[in-house]
Amino acid sequence: MxxxxxxxxxxxxxxxxxxxxxxxxxxxxxxxxxxxxxxxxxxxxxxxxxxxxxxxxxPKIVAAVKAQLDKLMHTAAGVMSHPLYVELSQKLCELTPVRGPERKALLMNSGAEAVENAIKIARAATGRSGVITFDGAFHGRTMMTMALTGKVVPYKGDFGPMPGDVYRAPYPNEKHGISEEQSLNAIRTLFKTDIPASRTAAIILEPVQGEGGFYIASPSFLTALRELCDEHGILLIADEVQSGFARTGKLFAMEHSGVEADIMTMAKSLANGMPLSAVVGTAEVMDASGPGSLGGTYGGNALSCAAALAVIDVIREExxxxxxxxxxxxxxxxxxxxxxxxxxxxxxxxxxxxxxxxxxxxxxxxxxxxxxxxxxxxxxxxxxxxxxxxxxxxxxxxxxxxxxxxxxxxxxxxxxxxxxxxx
Structure with a gap:
C-alpha cells in the first residue's frame, strides 16, 4: 500500500x-x-x-536479535528468567552512575514504566509518598507519569484528575529568568506550603530536559539538589530516558556533573529500537519492596536484552x-x-x-x-x-x-x- x-x-x-x-x-x-x-x-x-x-x-544489533530469535523469544521473567536478563542487569549496574557500591536493576518495557516503578521503589524505600518534579518535565503518559509531566497540552488536558502527592518546582533556566537559587528556594517553599520534607519520598528530574526544551541542569545545581535531598532523607531520581546512551557525550548525562542519583531510569536508545527500559539504583533502595511487587509480562524480553547488550558493545567498539x-x-x-x-x-x-x-x-x-x-x-x-x-x-x-x-x-x-x- x-x-x-x-x-x-x-x-x-x-x-x-x-x-x-x-x-x-x-x-x-x-x-x-x-x-x-x-x-x-x-x-x-x-x-x-x-x-x-x-x-x-x-548491523551488529540486527545480528544479535536474529541470533537470539533462533534460541529464545520470551519466557516472562517473573515466571522463568533467562541469561540475558541477568547479564544485562549486571552490565547496567556496573555502568550506571548511581550510589553504590552495590546496585541492582529492574528491566521493563518503556520509559514511562521505568519511571512508574522508580516512584514505587522510592515510596517503598522511604515509607513516604510525596514526589517533587519540575516545570517542563516529561516523564511519560501513564497516569502517574502524566502527573509528573509538566506540560498540559497535549499530554494531560483530557485525562484529569491526576494522581495526588505530586508537587512541582520551576526548572532552573537562566534564559527564561529562573535562577538555580530560585528553583531550590521553590522546593524549600514547598516544604513549608504543600508537603513537609519528612513526607517527601523523592525528587525526580531530567539532567537535560527532553520535551521541555533540552535545558541542561548545571553541575552546581545538581550538587545542591543532591545536598538538599541528603539533608532531608529524600531520594534523588535521575530520568535519563532521552539523555542516556551516549547522546550527551557520556553514557549518561549525570556523569558530566559527578553527582550520583539514588535511582536512575533509562529506555529509548538502551535497546536502539527494541522495547526495553530499566531502573537502576542503590541495592538497598531497589530491594525495599517484596518479591513479586515489581515486574511485568514483557519486561526484560530476551530479544530486547540481546539488542541492549549489542548496544553497549557498539558504543565501546565504535x-x-x-x-x-x-x-x-x-x-x-x-x-x-x-x-x-x-x-x-x-x-x-x-x-x-x-x-x-x-x-x-x-x-x-x-x-x-x-x-x-x-x-x-x-x-x-x-x-x-x-x-x-x-x-x-x-x-x-x-x-x-x-x-x-x-x-x-x-x-x-x-x-x-x-x-x-x-x-
Missing part, C-alpha cells in the same frame, strides 16, 4: 489520540535515512525521538562517546553561525550531541509559529525535524550518532534553507 492508502486506513482504524506528525508511513530505513511507502527518501533528525542513537538497523562529543562541537559551531545570521535564532545549547536552539520574534520572545514553519519547511525538503520546549519554540537535534558526515551536512543545509525561508 502507498502513503495515501495507509493514511486513509489509519484515520479509520487508529485512535485520534495516537496522531502522527506526518501522513507518510515508513517502509525501510538504514542509519539516518528512511524510505516511505511511496519510495521517497527522508533524512531522519528525530531518531524515533532519541531511540536510535546508533541509527536504524545497525567510539560512540567521542563521536557524540565531536558532533556536539560541530552542531554548536553551526548554531553559532545561524545565531549571527538569522534574527530568529537564539539560545543555542548542547551537551554533547543533545543540541537545540530557539526561535524568537523581534522582541526576543518565544516564537512557536516560526518554529512550526521551520519544521514544516524542513519536512517539505525531506528532513524529519522535531520541535519541543515549554514554549514550543525549540528545535532539537536527535540525529543518529552514526550518521554519515555527508548525510548530516545535507540535513543541516536543509535546516539552514528552512531558516532562510523565514526572512
Amino acid at each position: 502507498n502513503n495515501a492508502q495507509l493514511e486513509t486506513l489509519k484515520k479509520k482504524y487508529v485512535a485520534r489520540g495516537a496522531a502522527t506528525a506526518t501522513p507518510q508511513s515508513a517502509d525501510t530505513a538504514l542509519n539516518a535515512e528512511i524510505w516511505d511507502a511511496d519510495g521517497t527518501r527522508w533524512i531522519d533528525f528525530a531518531g524515533g525521538i532519541g531511540v536510535l542513537n546508533l541509527g536504524h538497523r545497525h 567510539n560512540i562517546l567521542e563521536r557524540s562529543t565531536q558532533m556536539g562541537e560541530l552542531l554548536a559551531a553551526r548554531f553559532a553561525k545561524w545565531e549571527e545570521r538569522f534574527a530568529h535564532v537564539a539560545h543555542p545549547r548542547n551537551q554533547g550531541s543533545m543540541a537545540a536552539f530557539e526561535l524568537v520574534d523581534a522582541d526576543g520572545k518565544p516564537d512557536p509559529a516560526a518554529t512550526a514553519a521551520v519544521c514544516a519547511k524542513a519536512k517539505e525538503l525531506g528532513l524529519i525535524l522535531l520541535s519541543c520546549g515549554f514554549y514550543s519554540n525549540t528545535i532539537r537535534i536527535l540525529v543518529p550518532l552514526t550518521v554519515e558526515p555527508e548525510v548530516l551536512e545535507e540535513g543541516l543545509a536543509i535546516i539552514e534553507q528552512a531558516l532562510e525561508s523565514l526572512a
Whole structure:
C-alpha cells in the first residue's frame, strides 16, 4: 500500500489520540535515512525521538536479535528468567552512575514504566509518598507519569484528575529568568506550603530536559539538589530516558556533573529500537519492596536484552562517546553561525550531541509559529525535524550518532534553507 492508502486506513482504524506528525508511513530505513511507502527518501533528525542513537538497523544489533530469535523469544521473567536478563542487569549496574557500591536493576518495557516503578521503589524505600518534579518535565503518559509531566497540552488536558502527592518546582533556566537559587528556594517553599520534607519520598528530574526544551541542569545545581535531598532523607531520581546512551557525550548525562542519583531510569536508545527500559539504583533502595511487587509480562524480553547488550558493545567498539562529543562541537559551531545570521535564532545549547536552539520574534520572545514553519519547511525538503520546549519554540537535534558526515551536512543545509525561508 502507498502513503495515501495507509493514511486513509489509519484515520479509520487508529485512535485520534495516537496522531502522527506526518501522513507518510515508513517502509525501510538504514542509519539516518528512511524510505516511505511511496519510495521517497527522508533524512531522519528525530531518531524515533532519541531511540536510535546508533541509527536504524545497525548491523551488529540486527545480528544479535536474529541470533537470539533462533534460541529464545520470551519466557516472562517473573515466571522463568533467562541469561540475558541477568547479564544485562549486571552490565547496567556496573555502568550506571548511581550510589553504590552495590546496585541492582529492574528491566521493563518503556520509559514511562521505568519511571512508574522508580516512584514505587522510592515510596517503598522511604515509607513516604510525596514526589517533587519540575516545570517542563516529561516523564511519560501513564497516569502517574502524566502527573509528573509538566506540560498540559497535549499530554494531560483530557485525562484529569491526576494522581495526588505530586508537587512541582520551576526548572532552573537562566534564559527564561529562573535562577538555580530560585528553583531550590521553590522546593524549600514547598516544604513549608504543600508537603513537609519528612513526607517527601523523592525528587525526580531530567539532567537535560527532553520535551521541555533540552535545558541542561548545571553541575552546581545538581550538587545542591543532591545536598538538599541528603539533608532531608529524600531520594534523588535521575530520568535519563532521552539523555542516556551516549547522546550527551557520556553514557549518561549525570556523569558530566559527578553527582550520583539514588535511582536512575533509562529506555529509548538502551535497546536502539527494541522495547526495553530499566531502573537502576542503590541495592538497598531497589530491594525495599517484596518479591513479586515489581515486574511485568514483557519486561526484560530476551530479544530486547540481546539488542541492549549489542548496544553497549557498539558504543565501546565504535567510539560512540567521542563521536557524540565531536558532533556536539560541530552542531554548536553551526548554531553559532545561524545565531549571527538569522534574527530568529537564539539560545543555542548542547551537551554533547543533545543540541537545540530557539526561535524568537523581534522582541526576543518565544516564537512557536516560526518554529512550526521551520519544521514544516524542513519536512517539505525531506528532513524529519522535531520541535519541543515549554514554549514550543525549540528545535532539537536527535540525529543518529552514526550518521554519515555527508548525510548530516545535507540535513543541516536543509535546516539552514528552512531558516532562510523565514526572512
